[in-house]
Amino acid sequence: xxxEFTGQIQQILAxxxxxxxxxxxxxSPLLQYLNIKTKSATRGAKARGSFANIYAVYVLVxxxxxxxxxxxxxxPEYEGARFTDLFRRQRxxxxxxxxxxxxxxxxxxxxxxxxxxxVDYVPILRDPQTNHYWINENLLKxxxxxxxxNIAQPIIGIxxxxxxxxxxxxxxxxxxxxxxxxxxxxxxxxxxxxxxGLLAPNIDARIFEIVSYAILxxxxxxxxxxxxxxxxxxQGENLKLYKTGxxxxxxxxxxxxxxxxxxxxxxxxxxxxxxxxxxxxxxxRYPISFVIKSxxxxxxxxxxxxxxxxxxxxxxxxxxxxxxxxxxxINLTVLxxxxxxxxxxxxxxxxxxxVIRQSRVEFNYDDEAK
Numbered sequence: 357x358x359x360e361f362t363g364q365i366q367q368i369l370a371x372x373x374x375x376x377x378x379x380x381x382x383x384s385p386l387l388q389y390l391n392i393k394t395k396s397a398t399r400g401a402k403a404r405g406s407f408a409n410i411y412a413v414y415v416l417v418x419x420x421x422x423x424x425x426x427x428x429x430x431x432p433e434y435e436g437a438r439f440t441d442l443f444r445r446q447r448x449x450x451x452x453x454x455x456x457x458x459x460x461x462x463x464x465x466x467x468x469x470x471x472x473x474x475v476d477y478v479p480i481l482r483d484p485q486t487n488h489y490w491i492n493e494n495l496l497k498x499x500x501x502x503x504x505x506n507i508a509q510p511i512i513g514i515x516x517x518x519x520x521x522x523x524x525x526x527x528x529x530x531x532x533x534x535x536x537x538x539x540x541x542x543x544x545x546x547x548x549x550x551x552x553g554l555l556a557p558n559i560d561a562r563i564f565e566i567v568s569y570a571i572l573x574x575x576x577x578x579x580x581x582x583x584x585x586x587x588x589x590x591q592g593e594n595l596k597l598y599k600t601g602x603x604x605x606x607x608x609x610x611x612x613x614x615x616x617x618x619x620x621x622x623x624x625x626x627x628x629x630x631x632x633x634x635x636x637x638x639x640x641r642y643p644i645s646f647v648i649k650s651x652x653x654x655x656x657x658x659x660x661x662x663x664x665x666x667x668x669x670x671x672x673x674x675x676x677x678x679x680x681x682x683x684x685x686i687n688l689t690v691l692x693x694x695x696x697x698x699x700x701x702x703x704x705x706x707x708x709x710x711v712i713r714q715s716r717v718e719f720n721y722d723d724e725a726k
Contacts, residue, residue, distance in 0.1 A: 357388075359395040361521065368513045379500035384507060385472040386413070386479060386495040387514075392471060394518045396560075407451050409467055412459040413479060414515045415445045416491035417508050425493075426508045436481075436488030450519050460489060529563075530715060537708040547708060548699055555688050555695070557625075557649055562718055565623040568647050568691060569612055570710035572621070573597040574703040575694040581617065597621075599714065610639065611647075619683065625649040627657070629664030636681045643683040647691070654685045 365387070369377035381387050393410050416437065425431040442460060446452050465478040481490040491508075498505050536547035554567045576595040584590035596615045612621035622635050622644050636644060648657060661682065665675045686694075698707060 357392055357395070359391075361394045361518070362391055364517055365391055365394070365514050368510050368517065372507075372510045372513075373500075373505055376500050376503070376505065380498050380505055380507065383500055384495070384498045385468075385475045386511070387507060389468055389471060389479075390511065390514050394514070396522075407449075408455050408459040409464040410515055410518070411446045411449055411452055411455060412442075412464040413491070413511065414449070415442045416480065416489060417496070417511050418445070420491050420493075420496070421508050421512065426496075426506045431490075431493050434490065436483060436486065436490050439487040439489060442489060450523055526715075530712060533708055533712045533715070537705055537712070547704055548695075551695060551704070551707060551711070552692060555691050557651060557688070559649070561623075561625055561649070563715070564625070564649050565611060565647075566711055566714045566718060568623055568686075569597065569599050569714060570707045571691055571695045571698060572612065572647075572686075573710060574698045574707050576614065578701070583616065610644075620644045621647055623647045623649075627660055627664070629661055629668060632661060632682070633665070633668075633678050636678060641677065641681050643681050645684040645686060646682060647686045648688075650687050651689070652687065654687055654690070657685050657687060658682070 366377065366381070369381055369387070373380055390410070390413075419437040419442070420426065420431070423434070425434065439457070439460065443457060446455050446460075460480065461482070465480050468479055469475075477492045477494045479492050479495055481492055482488070496506055496508050496511075498507055532550065536550055551567065551571075554563060559567075573596075576597055579595045580592045581595065582590050582592050593616050595617065598613045598615065600610050600613055610620050611623045613619070614621070620639065620642060624631065624646060625648070627648075627650070632646065636642075650657060652660075658679075662675070662679055665678055669675050669678075695707070698704070
């Protein structure tokens with residue numbers, strides 16, 4: 357696989373190894389894996405970024421280099437890096453503040469084996485008893501011709517370059533939002549087209565969640581519900597949508613919460629029925645509205661979820677109980693319609709404001725800019 361960032365990977369390898377770089381790259385599944393995972397580097401902030409699995413490799417290789425094992429032969433005697441140190445370091449890296457432990461524990465190895473089933477080694481070695489970790493040195497020492505080359509330092513260089521590319525793309529995204537925010541004052545349709553363009557199946561999951569929240573927050577915010585304990589004391593209250601935390605966070609399956617109705621919203625891009633029902637189970641089968649990054653018709657989405665439920669559960673009563681917990685499905689078509697309605701009411705600039713605010717928080721933009 358070759359993409360725009362591949363050339364930059366090749367330059368790093370050529371600088372490190374001279375003419376041997378092609379043989380090294382062709383022999384190294386780990387370098388080829390990094391090439392696969394960095395294809396979004398030059399596609400802008402809207403393209404899905406890959407950080408969790410890459411950072412799992414990064415922190416282990418960094419530990420390897422910090423201890424000088426690229427110039428020593430005693431790595432097999434090393435006691436290993438502590439999980440707490442690796443986990444803390446992951447979260448210190450740009451875009452890594454909310455990463456979980458899954459990549460270090462299993463997901464990186466699982467994905468690597470998916471791409472390279474013929475390779476005998478997995479990249480991350482772990483001792484569950486001590487919770488210590490190692491990078492598999494067999495994947496760092498590459499035989500090319502008559503020499504053995506250590507690719508640890510170029511791996512760090514490749515990932516650092518990828519981080520810089522993604523940071524630059526996100527900076528441009530924020531600057532575009534800021535510019536379009538001022539354009540809306542002049543009635544230009546460019547800002548609306550820009551936001552509408554973020555409602556697409558191939559958009560980065562975090563940006564999709566942020567834009568969905570901004571649209572729904574402004575769509576609902578001037579709708580009023582009335583409550584009271586008796587007819588003489590009825591009060592109106594506007595609907596308010598709250599974002600419960602960072603995107604992709606392990607927060608029990610609740611991305612947005614609406615007051616005063618107590619509605620829960622979960623943003624997703626999968627049709628894996630197990631994921632939906634896991635979210636429902638986490639909150640004791642409380643109804644959830646699902647915001648799905650899909651162009652499919654809502655009825656078709658419901659049919660697919662029902663079919664998945666029937667495959668998983670053979671009891672009709674169980675299937676119905678889960679399906680009744682799906683309060684509403686909001687697909688891309690519905691989001692676009694609600695965006696048009698909010699824009700027609702004059703809230704385009706407010707939506708851009710919210711996208712900028714949430715994006716700065718999500719991507720630690722203010723911290724990175726300092």
